[in-house]
Amino acid sequence: MLQLNTLLITKLLIPSTRPHVVFRSKLINQLQEVLQRKITFISTPAGFGKTTLLSEWAQQKHCPVAWVSLDKGDNDLIRFWSYLINALETLYPGIGEHTLALLHTPQSSSFEAVITMLINALMTIEEHFVLVLDDYHVIETTPIHDSVSLLLEHMPPYMHIVIASRTMSPLPLPRLRARGQLLALDATDLYFTTEETLEFFNQTMQLDITLDVATKIQARTEGWIAGLQLAALSLQRGTDISHFLTVFNGGHRYILDYLTAEVFSQQSEEVQHFLLHTAILNQLSEPLCNVLTGRENGQIMLELLEQGNLFIIPFDEKRHWYRYSQLFGDFLYNRLQYLYPQLVLVLHRRASAWYEQNNFMAEAVDHSLAATDFERAVRLIRRVGKIFEQNGEITTLLRWLNTLPEHLVCKEPQLCLLRGWGLATTGQLSEAQLWLRYAKKG
Template identity: 50%
Template sequence: MLPCHPPGFHSGLGVIGLPLLQSPQPPPLEIILTVVINRLATLPGELVLVFDDYHVITAQPIHASVTFLLEHLPVHLHIVIATRADPPLPLARLRSKGQLVEIRSTDLRFTREESTSFLSQTIGVEFSTEDITALETRTEGWIAGLQLAALSLQGRQDITHFLQAFTGTHRFVVDYLTQEVLARQPADVQSFLLQTGSLCEAVTGEPEGQAMLERLEEANLFLLPLDDERRWYRYHQLFAEMLRQRLQRAQPDRVARLHQRASAWYAQHELIREAVHHALAANDFAQAARLIEQAFNALVRRGEIATLQRWAAALPDELIRSNIELSVLQGWLLFVSGKHDEALLHLQNLERTFGITPISDEPGEQQTMPRGTESQTEIKGRIAAIRASIAVTRGDLPRTIALSRLALEYLPKENISRAYAAWYLGRAYWLSGDVSAASIALVEASHVSWEVDHLYTVFMVTHDLAHVQKLQGQLHLADQNYRQALQQALERGGDLPAIGPAYVGRGNLEYEWNHLDAATSLLQEGIKLCERTGNGRAILQAHITLAFIKQAQGETDGARAIMQQVVQITERQHLSQHRNAQVEAFWAWLSLMQGDEAAVSLWLQRCGLSLDREVSHLREREYLTLVRVLITQRRLDEAKQWLANLLQLAEAQGRTGSVIEILMLQAEALHASGEVKQAIERLSQALSLAEPEGYIRLFVDEGAPIAHLLVQMRRRPPGGQPGSTHYREHLLALLGGAHDEDGTHEAVVVPGPGMYPLGEPLSERELEVLRLIVAGCSNREIADRLVIAVSTVKWYVNAIYGKLQVESRTKAIARARELNIV
């Protein structure tokens, strides 16, 4: 409440011009205003004149008078106009002169913090971050909307459920917007609003759509501009939902026609996603099917599989069965959804319906190019590719190889299904244990994917190829492949959710190199991108690594919370038994690191691993987790036998990355049994293989066992140990030092100025790049000076980071100066 006479209030101000207005023949308004302005000019101090609810004024003479007042305003007088609509005053001129301060709806919206504070104070309940985000998304910070939500929430316990259901159709929202906004508009505005609740001229059939939009914007009718050219707008979410409900109730027969018009307009302007949305909303399934066929290749190339799944699920079954293109698409989508039996049955029905002679999928059986039309041959190739995808998922590797080769033979070079067939061929070789053949096939699959411009498979293939390279101990090569693929894709521009696996893969590498912040950022971005493509495998990998990052940062509760999310993801995805077993092994490993003996024992009881069975490289993570448990339980002979079997298989398959981890665990087992000399020899072998690739977390995550061994290695003559002292000391420093077995603490030696303790010296080219970094040059500037590609510069920069054991330019410069390199 304001006091009766607030500071600066002048009694009698309102009657200055009243005698002139009441005279028998009042003078023109300009004369009256001149008297008022002259009187105001004599008043002392700063003055504020407030016009409240200005939007209710419709008389043009009043607008003209206010304009006159604004143009002859005394310097110490300020005018405040509170209004729901832009007044017909010379705002543009005032704005250009810097004489206008505007507080608009965007300025009045509550931020997330303000929304949280308002709701807590209003209803006395603490909201979770997810609940606040949901409500903020719904209300878009609209304060009245928050107030309506708060009123509805009073006395409720199921806050999350309510917020999910809080839309523009909620009775409080409908009543408010109908009475306070919609009912106050002229009939033509109401009609326009109802017809354009989500869709303008093409929908309404009226030629003045642009003028009406500008009129609505000036009236602040919950219309939000999306550009600065006044071409694209959208309604506030709650307002749009209310309008759609009102239209559905008032004119239900018009809804479908409006959606059809909107679909046709969007299709004409090549906005296919929106066109399909409105075609489906109109139940115009024939139009929707045509648009889906048109958009299929583009969406698949970008990896937007989830979008295709939603669209296909909305189409009637009979329409899909009668359309060969849609039928093939449905078969592939059933596979992607994990419904493999349904997919195979669907393909059999498809072949019967359209008279397609099934091709033999028996491996080794002689095949010839099928007769018939070229399009039917292509359909057979696509069916073979789908069957190959199901076979590889089920582990039927001979059939996968046979079907993939057939698909590559049948499909024309430009068909995107070739990318899948080539990818499955590489995966089949990998799963069968032929690492060399897998690498060759996956490189070829990458070339095929680029040829058919299929970014989704480009990055799935790149991810698998990098995984093979990591198992071969080639971390830098894996990173280089990821970076090159990303650079090529990003140079093409556009929206690229398909690149998600590369972010996940690079995040895993950065974790191994102990760049935890960089890894977290990459993994989180990778999850967002992969969620858009439905790439459950990569999402799972990213969450598991994030859990281990939390553990590395000492946040054990956070690590367990993320692993709980992993379990929920596996339940939703209906994963294969093999992949579920891998997830459980990671959980057991994390539990072992946290000392949760009960969880480890439970896993040990149900893992079903036995030395009597032949080992498979596909279950290596389970075996290595088991070995860690056996060492902890001092079942050392059993652990050593497992490790001997695993080492033999890894060496035979050329998996150097696996060899490093197995040698490290052999060292732990030997050390635990008192065989110190042999333990140090094994660890030395592991370190000499690991150092060139910059392995860090593999050793540091083992904790005290490796720290004790590294301390033991200090006592041995330097010439008797492969690898560099600096690398071992760096690992020991990250482990936090270690206590000697006799209880004394040995400090880590930190190299001093003038020393050059790098395990591998910088090459001449790396030194050139480093000097340019010190000089402040960007990657582009370095590339121009050295006449090399930017991607090559990035490669050198990462190599420099690895050798200097840093993760940023600033730290690289500091480290180089400390070592007197530059």
């Protein structure tokens, strides 16, 4: 089995729910149908609470649930399935051992053989279980969609998949719907009602608004959860309600820009410093945050942000790892780029060094490339490139090499060789021959 320290274990954890979260009984009841369908597909724009809803449902222990939080780095067929199989391993240790071995065999047989082996192993499970793929919209690679489609077509009867996405998907959803095997939820299902809005403001956010005000806010936001949270944070900081309702109009993007800027500007200098210095991260932990901020209060700040409902989501019950909600994280990164463009590169370099020291090499390379620290990236790829090739993570390897300036790759015979073999593996034979010749010249 692939060693888990080559993967980010936090991506396999079911996100924790906050205390006093609004219990959405109607939606939770709808999700009871998950065990009656092959696939549940939840598709809404950002900020509708898909992750919160699913984590709340998963933690009710209706059945074993495996979870993968996807990101753009998972657009590699081998890496994607490494995470998926290791997620299943958290429920049933050993269930994917042989499949992982086949997955990481150089020049292994067709990928259909990998899926077939996994399905046969999963057939031995005699209880209902669920696999959640969160943020599936980041997956843009056709072979991954094809492989998931293959799994959906031949899935064991006790297996169920739940997919959360901002966009629709090329998966065979119409065919599954026609067979009665699909449960689909969209934004109209996830909107907060007036009653839920009132409960959210008065219980979750500890405010005291009337039903009339809740009705007006719900109408203005159209029940958009991210907008409601931003509105509540604004009111918590003393904004006059009548004035707020006057200016609180327009579409979701206007609401987001206006309120996020307002919420950010009302934070202390210390909080703003922390938010901006950690804006480049997909996962936040105390030691990593301390490296980026240059301060030693990472855990205190993370807990402070969670207590203040500032769009931060804990990965685990012990509160060791967190992430920003995608909307808030996007805002912070854009703010950082606008205010301190040179700091962006510095922070990526710091993150790369931390990830290398802690043996998360894919993240170390990604941050070095984001920092345009190409010499460091070359050194890291020389160190781990062969391992990624042997593991079959060719897409990741080629993405790194394609990001590097071509003249740097040409000067490195090892990188030329890796690029040549990677291109050959993906069927780009004429270009592969060119890079293999470069390798011989070196």
